[in-house]
Amino acid sequence: MDNGASSYLRFLNGDNDRFVDIVKEYNDGLILFINSIIKDIQIAEEAADDTLLKLYVKKPLYKSEYSFKTWLYAIGRNTALNYLKKIKRQKYSHLEDFSYFSDSIDLESEYIRGERNILIHQCIKALKDDYAQVLFLVYFEDFSNTEAAKVMSKSQRQITQLLYRAKNALKEEMERRGKDGQI
Template identity: 25%
Template sequence: MKENLLKDEDQILVKKALGGDQKAYHTLVARHKRAVFHIIYKIVSDQEEASDLMQETFMKAFVSLSTYNPQYRFSTWLYKIAANSAIDYLRKKKRGTVSLNEPIKTEEDQIEVEVPDWSKNPEAEWVAKQKAMSIEEAIQSLPKQFREVIIYRHKEDKSYEEISEILKIPVGTVKARIFRARELLKKKLKDLREGF
């Protein structure tokens, strides 16, 4: 009963968020933040990276919200994004492996970790490419100090410490700029989900 109530509340919040209600989206984030962090941490085993990937997960979900199918639980959709983000991170870092057949347990249920095969769905592949282009444009439009930290962090997979050394700025400044860059990207990508 409680599970169905949570599902219904999530559906209402998603509809509001799609209508431009940012408070509704922030409520969704607050409701699922802990579980998303748990899923990612279980895969990457690093608190700082898990926190970073958690923010990335919510940004991806924000951009892709219009693709969510309300026939399924929002939490399941969100947790798959989280798990796939963590797996992508490990693949880039080559720091470990995760069995794609082994489900991850959450407080609500189990989710199967899988990387979608876009090649079998040309329409989905096109949408994904269009979104990637829009995200790239948004990144390029950022002020230089924010653009460079995002590129180092997410395209070149540099650690906070490595970025600090390259730019000759404190690690705290790197983190602050990355946080601010993500906030700016969220604003720039606000209308993207409505266009797909």
């Protein structure tokens, strides 16, 4: 049983301090994963908060078929998809258009350091959503293909093919940026 699972089970048994451990351990990565779906860091932060709030309030049963992190990210993905539906219904303006109003810390820049990593992150953001999600899960969050398949609601074969295509698309995007002088 991984650390998140044991903390969650202890939280379910009344040890509220263990929930703080879960938030500290998974919040930043969850925000960045949800951002790969929503494409807006402020809304991704809100969706991550809602994901963790669901755990705190509803206390869903965790089954150890998958790692705790995989289970949590699957809940986060569903929450993100619900946010996208809500955004489409309400027809919000994309918040990146108003980013100059933000005085908050740019979590992405803090989390992904170094010019090379920032370039890779920018190239990943330019890819198709499924490509960005699978690359983020496998290479930034160290998910196995099986875990990524669970989070993304795909088969393991689909994830293998998606990962292959995503790596090729990332390589092409990086080469294109290099030729355009963006590196």
